[in-house]
Amino acid sequence: MSSSSSAPWLSLVGTIWLQTINGANSDFPVYSSQLKDLKSISQVQLNFLAFASDAGKLFGWCSGVAAIFLPLWLVSVIGATFGLIGYGMQFLFLENTHLSYWHLFMLTALAGNGICWINTCCYLICIQNFPSDSHVAVGLSTSYLGLSAKVYTVVADAVFHAQPSHNAKAYLLLNAIVPILVSLLVSPFLRESQTKNKTRSSCGFMVMLAITLATGICAVFGSIRSESREHKLSLGILLTAPLVVPLAVKYKEVIGEIWWNKRERKVHDITVDEDKTGGRVIDCELKEGGAVDGKVEGSMEVGGLQLLRKVDFWLYFFSYMFSASLGLVFLNNLGQIAESRRFSKTSILVSLSSSFGFFGRLVPSFLDYYSTKSGYMVSRPAFMATLMAPMAGAFFLLLNPSRHFLYLSTAIIGGCTGAITSIAVSATSELFGNKHFGVNHNIVVTNIPIGSFVFGYCAALLYQKGAEGSHSCTGAECFEKTFIIWGSTCSLATLLCTVLYARTRKFC
Template sequence: MPSPSVQWLSFVGTIWLQTINGANSDFPVYSSQLKDLKSFSQVKLNFLAFASDAGKLFGWFSGLAAIFLPLWLVAVIGAIFGLVGYGVQFLFLGSTHLSYWHLFTLTALAGNGICWINTVCYIICIQNFPSDSRVAVGISTSYVGLSAKIYAVVADVIFRPQSNHDAKTYLGLNAIVPILVSILVAPFLREMETKNKARSSCGFMVMFAITLATGICAVVGSIRPESREHAISLGLLLTAPLVVPLAMKYREGKEELWWNRRERRVHDITVDEVDTRESVMDLEMREVESVDGKVEESVEVGGLQLLKKVNFWLYFFSYMFSATLGLVFLNNLGQIAESRGFSKTTTLVSLSSSFGFFGRLMPSVLDYSSTKSGYMVSRPAFMAILMAPMAGAFFLLLNPSRLFLYLGTTIIGGCTGAITSIAVSATPELFGTKHFGVNHNIVVTNIPVGSFLFGYFAAFLYQREAEGSHSCNGIRCYEKTFIIWGSTCSVATLLCTVLYARTRKFC
């Protein structure tokens, strides 16, 4: 049986990996400057935003690699892809030899690297915490929502004298930070055979408290001007999860000492008594599994067999018409803000990142509380509930007021984060856990498909409103786009409701 301290240390490793694994989420911050530097049209800029998502088309390779390679190596490979993808752009951004298609290919390579790190984090959370996998996945993936915020804070601390950090600043950070963190946590990334299915309530309660404090700190820092004090506070909160494995290690030491003393006192235990004690322990474990584990019958579907399932296509398109649509909105946030007259988009991007963090965390909070009551909310139902306000937020953006831009951005960022987090648990719930690494990477191929379709259409309408210019100003730039996106998200709500009806278990 693995040591609980090592088990929790691997979980802390996934938290740190996820914190820096959204390197592509800071693209809106420097997209306008990149557009001017390379004289790109809006269509080309949207294709470049799509490039990171295009890398997910081959994300299933990471699922296969995780079967044959140690998890730490899979994570390092993903970080190396990011190092090459963003590093080459950093070195040759101002060179005429770096063409548009070079940028596209390098960005796609970096985007594929994100899938490798995600796969490692998902597998560790699901396998190492079988009875609390939903909670573990929710907490871990919530930190992805902070990535844009973290990169903005690091850029501000290191390059504070500059009023506006240029594209090279973020490209350099995107290349270096993931590989450094991956090497740091590599010794802790391992999949464990966990026979004890008892819940780790105390550990997750502490993690929830730390995670909530981190999110609140990030939101406050997004509203108020950045400061070194805020950066230090955020850094301390990101190291705080180490408290749990350290406490576990301390408890293990005390238990080992107690057990050694007990063994010295006990000399007359017969073989029959030992067998009886083991039988009782096995019976207790079965009782724990039946009460807490709540093992449900699930059909194991793997690989291309998914394509034959109606539920897969309902899941695929409802995801694409909601969470993927939200990601496209966030990728275009820099251009949307610029069209509304924002001179600096960092604040808006940090705000969406912070609320995306809370959105990703919310499902795990509800899962944790629902396990106490014995009632678990269906994943498809949960997703459908979140898609409805997201659809309404797109229509709110038709109002030219900055207040509605802030409100719509926070709703879309929060709901997108929540749906993305829920989907990680929905995939094994719908299709089983055996082929999860491959299955989920097949599901997320909807992201590049949706990113291409929705991103290109938004860029086409933007360019038409710009009337030959590179830039467009006013609400008209994205007015039709928001109407179409809101209607599309409404369709997603309907599809996910149908999926819930098909998978609901009637008593």
């Protein structure tokens, strides 16, 4: 007898909760300025700390290898343990003079590597348990990663009552303990389901997408307006709401078994061929168009170091680095950008970028759901290229010192960065197949630490030059040259991704 049909949905809820808390590094801009003053470090050193979290991704491929030999729930717990050690040690010894700058760097890199382990677990769970809807499941799950900074700022405000003087300690404590607690909570759900359902799960995904959309709207309204107690409560309820789907599926399954047993008693003298009835579970899911076994038609299986020999890989690698990775560098520098413009409420900008990043990650899931239903899939490179263009424009908009343009550009960059990182998960399997996905995608995301180092370091040097020997720089000119460079680089990314689309496009 096959396992419960609610098990895949329960595993999806588990990945949603994991992704919601897996962006512990995204709250760095909220307390980065305080950390800079507390440890008496320069802007260049501060950018190296932001890079350290991304540097952990250089060894993210280890999680892909580990996932081959270890159960996936253990992979997520190992990742959360890295975060517990990395951020926990910083929390305990932050004000201790023995905790040097390089200790901070190594601990932050360890925590950053832990994020890769949790991501790998979530990706593989979604791909294995929803073979016919893997793009929708992965996109829906990863969309919640864009909500991490929002969740951490809400929890910090609720628990520590928004005391700016304790921001660093408060966020480091939350970054350390929340991921490990959630990982242990959901570990019983993170199993590969024995039910290999290859039909489209229309009912369940429709409800999931509706709940996710409501969560995003709630997050955006909370970012734009002052957050109230009612808003925080609503957000908490919406984050638990996805449980409705596995509970409903389980209820339907139980009712179906009761009906089946009654039917067997009435016709006990008739032999029922279960192979013809499809088993004992009654399921409303209908078979429609879509991928078979999660494989993209026409994709080729390329694994490991073979990627480095492919021109398409390098086009993909650099277009990702010059867009989404660049967007992450911008978000890491939000604290200093806000400070240079005399805007003290950095948490508002972080919440805004997080909320729109959430929507950005969610949009590909909606498109995948409806495009697969119609039998037509949008090319991932083409989708990514259309997102890079407005992102480049947003960097140029930041040259205007108006606070309204700061809000608008932060929302655009946050949304486009979230969307590109979400689409990239599917693009990796579309371009190089699913067989070696765990290792392949972790090789692709090594562009993030490289981009973080290059663009972050250049921005820090220009900022320090504008400061003219003082500790901080004030005025729109502090990041003026940086925004011109970033906008031009993102324009180049649009061109590279367009070339990738032209090379991989399937002509009739």
